[in-house]
Amino acid sequence: MWTPDRSNGQPIYQQIADDLERRISYGEFPPGSLLPSERKLAEQLGVNRSTVILAYAELRSLGIIESRSGSGTRVSKYKWGATPKHTPNWSRYAVGGSFLPNVPFLRRIREALGHNPSLIDFASGELEGDLSPVEEINSLLSGNHFNSYLGYDNPHGYTPLRQSLVSYLHKYRQIQTTESSILVTSGSQQSLYLITQCLLSPGDAVAIEDPSYCYSLPMFQSAGLRLFRLPVDSKGIKPEDIRALYKKHRIKMVFLNPNFQNPTGAVLDPERRARLLDLVSELGLPIVEDDPFSLTAYEETPPPPIKSIDTLGSVLYIGSFSKMAASGLRVGWLVAPHSVVERLADARQQMDFGLSVVPQKLASQFLNSDYFAPHLERLRLRLLYKRDLLIEAIRAELGDLVKFTVPQGGLHLWCKVKPEVNDGKLLEEAIRRGVIFVPGSVYGSDSGYVRFTYARAGEQQIRPGIMKFAAALRAVLG
Known part of the structure; x- marks a missing residue:
């Protein structure tokens, strides 16, 4: 995602206004579409809300956007008094069709990781780069030549x-x-x-x-x-x-x-x-x-x-x-x-x-x-080590607040939180503190379960990540 360049001599609010005007001109935000709230955009860009207020004021003065109390800020349908023309209602198309979007918690997790890559990631169900056979794949790639029709x-x-x-x-x-x-x-x-x-x-x-x-x-x-x-x-x-x-x-x-x-x-x-x-x-x-x-x-x-x-x-x-x-x-x-x-x-x-x-x-x-068999052996040993790091951290930081069965394979640790806690509040508090996980209700369970994936986070991140989660849980429990 684009962010302002603080080393640029141009004011931050002006950079934000120019970026929004460019995206509007490209059709990313068609006429009539709703723009992010001032607070949300400030959070996404890592700036003060007052900076976004100035950027929106700049765009309003040019007739590019318009704001109404209770309706938010939208791209103007009648930019600079041009002759009105019909634009497809993309919002209606976006919620149509038979293929449903991801569940809200998964969309929230993806959004949070996209906006803040520094989050300690116990949510993504994939291998950390160090667990993948990168050197082996590079070696195989260097010897590949395609001489036939692709x-x-x-x-x-x-x-x-x-x-x-x-x-x-x-x-x-x-x-x-x-x-x-x-x-x-x-x-x-x-x-x-x-x-x-x-x-x-x-x-x-x-x-x-x-x-x-x-x-x-x-x-x-x-x-x-x-x-x-x-x-x-x-x-x-x-x-x-x-x-x-x-x-x-x-x-x-x-x-x-x-x-x-x-x-x-x-x-x-x-x-x-x-x-x-x-x-x-x-x-x-x-x-x-x-x-x-x-x-x-x-x-x-x-x-x-x-x-x-x-x-x-x-x-x-x-x-x-x-x-x-x-x-x-x-x-x-x-x-x-x-x-x-x-x-x-x-x-x-x-x-x-x-x-x-x-x-x-x-x-x-x-x-x-x-390469294949040695890679599998290294993968097992590294995953086992990371599993043990996670369990050690949970026992030290959470004690009796969670209950789990130690897995003998896979990438995940399934935990029951005691006492029961609201999934949404716990996820938001954890994100605010710098760690992310998947609430158990995503998988059909009642609220009060969490899934920690230990394959994605780095070894040095596991203990700090659980400390952040423990702080979030205690804050939600009051």
Whole structure:
């Protein structure tokens, strides 16, 4: 975001006025659109409110904006007395359409991080730069030369990458598959989007975990699906709850994250996995298994996916590079029956003609390289260290104010705040003090839960971040 240049000889208010006039002329703020309040804009730009008042006064004197009591400040519809012309009502378009915006808390978190990058970030579910294989990727990039035509690739995904994924899935996840049963996507969310748009219809009922990352994704509601919850305990979901939902609501599909579940960190019990597969085969129900965290298992062999014991083809399996290498590669995959892969590949081709071959080639080389296994080991050790730093800080700074179960893998720590506290007030107070997290209600839980992600914040930030959170919590509790 643009900010004033304090080393410039031009007054700050004039710089703000010039920037707003430029953005208005570019159509970013069309005639009649509402501008930020003086207080909000001052906060965003890190200036005094009086400076913004002067900037707005300058623009009003030029006839560019107009202010009315109770209505805020808007871009003038009749700038300099020009002949009135009709402008599209972009505000109405922006709230229209069938694809819903992110939930308010997630929009607030994104806005806060955008305006203040110095916030200690316990919210973003991605790896810190030091956890990503940056040097290894740079080494692979330096040896890449494209001598052939860089056109649209196979809509199923880059063939060498799908061949590499066959070997990877067999070696690391005990999944037997073929390249024709793999669709390369831009990540787990695109896989979920394609499933909800192409394999389900508006009005269909589906089961998701409670709490669940799926609950935070408006794509389910945008597709017109009815969501029914499967409570998660320390051993994951209970298969019998699926039967009850099927009898009552005729659910069409079950979405699960069985290994180091987001946000709770729970691992689905092996005995429950066997019962689950028996149940869904009896009912003819498909399972969508999202498996982003398994290879981050800290002290044990990673738990096998449900797909590895699926002998009847009941499971659609989703994975990606985001949580084990780099989210910026934008490479994920979906393992499914051939007919499903064909259907989703056709839909994805209509969307974007397939992914760029460049990151796909890089991902294929990384999987086949001598870098991959050592990177996974370093990632596990670093995540374990950061988890322990977080737990130590929470025990020291929060004591009995929070309760949690120590996760054995993944990136998240799920905490119950005692006593219960208002999510919105706690988030705003934490942002004000310089730290950010995700309120538990984003994932369908009652208020009073928080999710701390320890993969994004630097090691030296973890203790100060928890100190800031503790101060915010005590301030809200009074």
